[in-house]
Amino acid sequence: xxxxxxxxxxxxxxxxxxxxxxxxxxxxxxxxxxxxxxxxxxxxxxxxxxxxxxxxxxxxxxxxxxxxxxxxxxxxxxxxxxxxxxxxxxxxxxxxxxxxxxxxxxxxxxxxxxxxxxxxxxxxxxxxxxxxxxxxxxxxxxx
Amino acid sequence: xxxxxxxxxxxxxxxxxxxxxxxxxxxxxxxxxxxxxxxxxxxxxxxxxxxxxxxxxxxxxxxxxxxxxxxxxxxxxxxxxxxxxxxxxxxxxxxxxxxxxxxxxxxxxxxxxxxxxxxxxxxxxxxxxxxxxxxxxxxxxxxxxxxxxxxxxxxxxxxxxxxxxxxxxxxxxxxxxxxxxxxxxxxxxxxxxxxxxxxxxxxxxxxxxxxxxxxxxxxxxxxxxxxxxxxxxxxxxxxxxxxxxxxxxxxxxxxxxxxxxxxxxxxxxxxxxxxxxxxxxxxxxxxxxxxxxxxxxxxxxxxxxxxxxxxxxxxxxxxxxxxxxxxxxxxxxxxxxxxxxxxxxxxxxxxxxxxxxxxxxxxxxxx
Amino acid sequence: xxxxxxxxxxxxxxxxxxxxxxxxxxxxxxxxxxxxxxxxxxxxxxxxxxxxxxxxxxxxxxxxxxxxxxxxxxxxxxxxxxxxxxxxxxxxxxxxxxxxxxxxxxxxxxxxxxxxxxxxxxxxxxxxxxxxxxxxxxxxxxxxxxxxxxxxxxxxxxxxxxxxxxxxxxxxxxxxxxxxxxxxxxxxxxxxxxxxxxxxxxxxxxxxxxxxxxxxxxx
Numbered sequence: 142x143x144x145x146x147x148x149x150x151x152x153x154x155x156x157x158x159x160x161x162x163x164x165x166x167x168x169x170x171x172x173x174x175x176x177x178x179x180x181x182x183x184x185x186x187x188x189x190x191x192x193x194x195x196x197x198x199x200x201x202x203x204x205x206x207x208x209x210x211x212x213x214x215x216x217x218x219x220x221x222x223x224x225x226x227x228x229x230x231x232x233x234x235x236x237x238x239x240x241x242x243x244x245x246x247x248x249x250x251x252x253x254x255x256x257x258x259x260x261x262x263x264x265x266x267x268x269x270x271x272x273x274x275x276x277x278x279x280x281x282x283x284x
Numbered sequence: 285x286x287x288x289x290x291x292x293x294x295x296x297x298x299x300x301x302x303x304x305x306x307x308x309x310x311x312x313x314x315x316x317x318x319x320x321x322x323x324x325x326x327x328x329x330x331x332x333x334x335x336x337x338x339x340x341x342x343x344x345x346x347x348x349x350x351x352x353x354x355x356x357x358x359x360x361x362x363x364x365x366x367x368x369x370x371x372x373x374x375x376x377x378x379x380x381x382x383x384x385x386x387x388x389x390x391x392x393x394x395x396x397x398x399x400x401x402x403x404x405x406x407x408x409x410x411x412x413x414x415x416x417x418x419x420x421x422x423x424x425x426x427x428x429x430x431x432x433x434x435x436x437x438x439x440x441x442x443x444x445x446x447x448x449x450x451x452x453x454x455x456x457x458x459x460x461x462x463x464x465x466x467x468x469x470x471x472x473x474x475x476x477x478x479x480x481x482x483x484x485x486x487x488x489x490x491x492x493x494x495x496x497x498x499x500x501x502x503x504x505x506x507x508x509x510x511x512x513x514x515x516x517x518x519x520x521x522x523x524x525x526x527x528x529x530x531x532x533x534x535x536x537x538x539x540x541x542x543x544x545x546x547x548x549x550x551x552x553x554x555x556x557x558x559x560x561x562x563x564x565x566x567x568x569x570x571x572x573x574x575x576x577x578x579x580x581x582x583x584x585x586x587x588x589x590x591x592x593x594x595x596x597x598x599x600x601x602x603x604x605x606x607x608x609x610x611x612x613x614x615x616x617x618x619x620x621x622x623x624x625x626x627x628x629x630x631x632x633x634x635x636x637x638x639x640x641x642x643x644x645x646x647x648x649x650x651x
Numbered sequence: 652x653x654x655x656x657x658x659x660x661x662x663x664x665x666x667x668x669x670x671x672x673x674x675x676x677x678x679x680x681x682x683x684x685x686x687x688x689x690x691x692x693x694x695x696x697x698x699x700x701x702x703x704x705x706x707x708x709x710x711x712x713x714x715x716x717x718x719x720x721x722x723x724x725x726x727x728x729x730x731x732x733x734x735x736x737x738x739x740x741x742x743x744x745x746x747x748x749x750x751x752x753x754x755x756x757x758x759x760x761x762x763x764x765x766x767x768x769x770x771x772x773x774x775x776x777x778x779x780x781x782x783x784x785x786x787x788x789x790x791x792x793x794x795x796x797x798x799x800x801x802x803x804x805x806x807x808x809x810x811x812x813x814x815x816x817x818x819x820x821x822x823x824x825x826x827x828x829x830x831x832x833x834x835x836x837x838x839x840x841x842x843x844x845x846x847x848x849x850x851x852x853x854x855x856x857x858x859x860x861x862x863x864x865x866x867x868x869x870x
Contacts, residue, residue, distance in 0.1 A: 184319035186312075215303040216362070234306050240565035242310035245319055253323065254309075258301050513823060527744050527762040546748055546757075553655065553824040588656060594748035595827075599656070600664045608755035614664065618671030625672070626679025637685045 161192045162199035169204075172248040173228055182249035188241075204229055211255060217242075221252050290492075291330030294366055304330070307362060311489050314482055314561065315508050329367065329493045336395040337402055337488075338388060339373040340430055342423040343416050343450045343459055344405025347478040348441035349375055354564070355481035367492050368400070374418075385419050392433050400491065401434035403427065403462050406443040406450040410458030424465065431466040436497055438472045439463070440484055442580060445473035445504070452586035463504065472497055473504040477580035480561050483509045503583070505555065514551035514577045517559035520544070538574060548592035549576030556581040654828035658835060666838035673842020674850060694867030707860020708853050725783075728776055735773030736809075739766055763816075770813050777806050797844045804840055807833045 165185070172183035192200070205225020213219040217236040224231055230252050234243040247253070257265075288296070294304055308329065309322035317325075341349070353376075370376065371391035372384070379387060392399060405423075408415035413424035431437060439462050442448040450459035463471050472491075474484055487506050490498050498506040515521065523529070523543040530537035530544055543549070551559075554577050558569040570577055576592075579585040589599035598606040600614075652660070695703070714722050740746055744760035751757035781802055784790045811830035814820045841847065863869070 184322075186319040188313050189316050213302060213306070215300060216306065219306060234310055236310075236565070238565060243306075243313040245309070245313075254302055254305050261301070515823075516818070524744075525763050527760045527766075529744055529760070545744065553827070583653075584656075593752070594745065596745035596749045597752035598659050598663045598749065600660060606752040608753060611667070611753040614668055615671045618668045619675045622672035622675030623679055626676040627683065629676065629680040630683030633680065634683070634685050641685075 161190060161196040162203070165190060165192070165196070165200060166203050169226075169229060169246060169248065173226070176228055176248050176250075182247065182253065184248070185246040187244040187246060204231070211252075213254065219254075221255065287333065289330065290332050290334055290366060293334065294330065297366065299362075299366060301326075304366075308493075311486060314486050315490060325493045328495075332492060332495070334367060334369045335435075335492060336391055336399040337368045337370050338391060338399050338430060338434075339370060339402040339404075340426060341374050342403065342405030342407050342427070342444070343457070344441065344443050345449075346375060346404075348404040348443075348484075349373075351476075351478035351481045352440065352484050353481075355485040367489060371395075371399070392430065396433040398435050399433065400488075401430050401437045402440055402488075403437060403444045404440045406447050406459040406461060407465055408450065408457035409460050409465070410456075415457035427462065427465055431469060434469060436470040436472065436491070437462060437466060438474060438487065438491075439504075440474050441479060442475045442477045442583075442585070445475040446583035448477065449586055451584075470497055471504055472500060472506060475503070475505055475510070475581040476556055477585075479581070480509070480557050480563060482561050483557050501555070505581070509557040509561070510555045510581065512555065512560075514554050514556060514559045514571070518551055518571060519559070520571060533574065544571060544574075544576040546594050547576050548578075548590060548594060550579035550582075550585070550588075550591075550595060551577040552595060554579040554582055653824070654832065655824050658828045658831035662835045663831065666835040670838040670841055674847070677842055677847060678850060689862075689865070691866050693865050695864055700861050700865040703864020704857040704859075704861035707863070708856045710860075711856045728780055728783075732773045732776040732780065735769050735776065736805075739770050739773065739809075739812075742766065767813070767816060770809055770816075774806065774809050774813070777802065777809070781806075800840065801844050801846050804833065804837045805846075808837055 168185060172185070175181055176183065207223030207225050207227075209221075209223040211221040213221070217234070217239065219232065219234045222231045223229075228248055228250065230247045230249065232243075232245045232247055232252060233241060234245075236242050294301075305323065305326045308326040309319070312319055312322040312325060339349075372388040377384060405416075407413070407423045407427055409424055413422035416423035418426065439445040443450060443459075444462050447455075447459055447461045447464075450457060451461070463473070472487060474487055476483070483506075486509070487498060490506075490508075498508060501507050501510055503510075515524070518524075520541060520543050523541070524545060528537065528540075528542045529546040530540075530542045531546055532538065533547065538544075538547075545551075549571065551571065558577070559571070562569045562572075578591045579588065582588075589597070589605045593599070593605035600606055600610060693700070714726055738761070741750075742761040743766040744763065747757050747760050784794055784798065784802075808830065811826065811833050815823065815826035815830045818826070820826060837846075
């Protein structure tokens with residue numbers, strides 16, 4: 142009889158105290174207030190927090206669902222979801238094997254990593270100009 | 285062996301800024317650093333030059349290298365292409381023979397005083413070090429030469445950190461850890477048999493991005509990964525605290541995921557990251573899979589008694605835990621000697637009593 | 652060799668040997684002494700006299716009603732910390748495993764939280780006992796090195812045990828090493844001081860009871 146990973150019993154009764162969620166939400170609120178006041182963004186690493194499933198549910202419920210979902214495709218998929226609380230983004234970074242390598246809350250107008258880097262704007266413009274000058278307009282010939 | 289910065293190499297290799305930032309974010313999280321450091325780390329790395337890394341393997345089973353190549357994040361490929369310049373590694377490099385040795389010598393010369401020396405395996409020292417040799421030179425010789433020009437030495441695995449299995453009783457080859465042979469150079473011990481992959485890559489990554497070695501514990505291990513015992517972070521701890529122990533590997537307790545203390549778990553005295561970082565991309569670790577910790581990141585773990593005898597059991601002799609037979613033999617011998625001494629003591633006392641009785645016959649009649 | 656390996660290895664082996672040797676030596680040394688002849692007529696058959704001995708082991712384990720007022724507090728204190736110690740030694744999981752190594756079998760454990768509470772209580776009582784010894788003039792006059800050291804080493808084992816469990820005061824393996832080391836010293840000291848009462852009290856009461864019962868006196 143083969144035993145699946147899910148069959149190996151681990152019965153832990155944490156009782157769902159939920160204290161972790163309340164503390165975390167307080168921190169989020171504080172960072173959001175700072176963002177509104179000074180414009181300084183903040184980050185919270187969820188992976189290194191002692192959160193159990195009850196805490197996570199509470200966190201989801203308190204923050205809510207927003208309007209935007211973004212996907213970053215590089216070295217695995219990363220998902221960015223705006224929560225129902227403006228300025229609070231829930232980020233999941235996954236690797237090529239879909240393993241979770243980082244999970245964060247970013248408190249910012251939008252996640253920093255999504256912006257196109259300023260240094261690359263000029264390069265992009267030059268590359269596009271070069272293509273136009275060489276009259277390469279068909280997608281097949283695009284670099 | 286390039287003079288380009290990591291940032292330039294990233295562009296050349298087509299690694300986008302976003303990819304690199306994602307990768308730095310993951311590393312920051314893994315090392316429990318503040319998440320805001322991810323961006324700073326990425327910037328620091330982009331401006332840095334890739335260090336030359338010379339990886340020498342001695343008395344080892346190659347398990348540490350196998351572990352290293354299984355690192356998920358950062359993946360070893362991304363590490364090798366972007367962050368370090370691995371100028372010599374027996375197993376991974378394509379070159380072999382004289383050319384490989386010449387390339388190594390050249391790398392060491394070009395980067396003298398700056399290269400990172402990574403060592404796995406212990407070093408046999410008996411009989412002039414003849415029990416381990418590569419390319420006609422003893423490991424001892426190779427280590428001493430390579431150690432001279434290294435900026436720092438990173439010992440990967442318990443063998444190079446503490447001696448490991450080659451040094452276990454009776455240590456026929458006179459195996460020694462690196463720190464017994466090289467002095468005067470900063471040494472980091474990334475112990476474990478093998479170490480957790482991300483612990484190896486994380487430490488290398490931290491060295492390159494911070495430009496200095498991480499904070500170390502009394503045994504020279506990075507505190508960020510070796511600061512807590514397995515017991516302190518074990519998810520089965522509530523069962524230990526409640527006194528719920530599995531008695532055999534297949535009983536009710538084992539199936540319910542109870543504490544493995546009675547099955548020999550050495551978690552309480554073992555410092556490593558297995559319980560938090562885990563193995564195979566956070567899939568599991570020995571205790572979660574039902575087997576007690578064997579203490580593989582600690583010195584002399586092969587000689588500390590059975591892996592299956594509880595920590596609180598005595599361990600007489602070289603590798604033996606106390607058994608009822610051992611106890612009976614010991615107590616038997618002690619009883620025999622004690623009995624003899626007691627008889628002697630009694631004889632002395634009795635003769636004294638006799639003298640007293642003779643001196644005052646009314647007071648003490650008979651015997 | 653590190654502290655923990657030494658304490659649970661060679662030193663434990665040596666301590667057990669000395670303990671067994673010492674206990675047998677002292678018991679043999681006492682039992683083989685000459686005894687005065689029993690000059691009185693036996694007023695009870697042998698079986699009854701033997702039974703009397705057994706009875707005395709129990710009857711002398713409780714103070715006579717006339718004395719309870721005076722000795723009750725001390726007796727209660729003594730019983731309490733002895734019972735506390737026995738439960739901790741025999742019902743704590745890791746301790747049971749130590750026994751199992753020597754005996755070959757084990758038994759169910761109590762929850763470790765309960766053991767911690769009992770240990771703290773026992774320690775408090777031991778401190779109270781020392782306080783009494785130091786503040787009572789008569790006790791102070793009568794006390795010698797044996798009294799103080801036996802108290803000290805017993806208390807040290809409990810204190811180091813609690814520190815190890817609480818991970819307080821240093822790295823765990825050092826605390827555990829100190830706990831086992833103090834236990835080894837206790838074993839080494841045991842046969843040579845007042846702790847031998849563990850082996851003496853019941854036989855002593857039984858023999859006295861037998862002698863009295865034989866004489867026909869109440870015990």
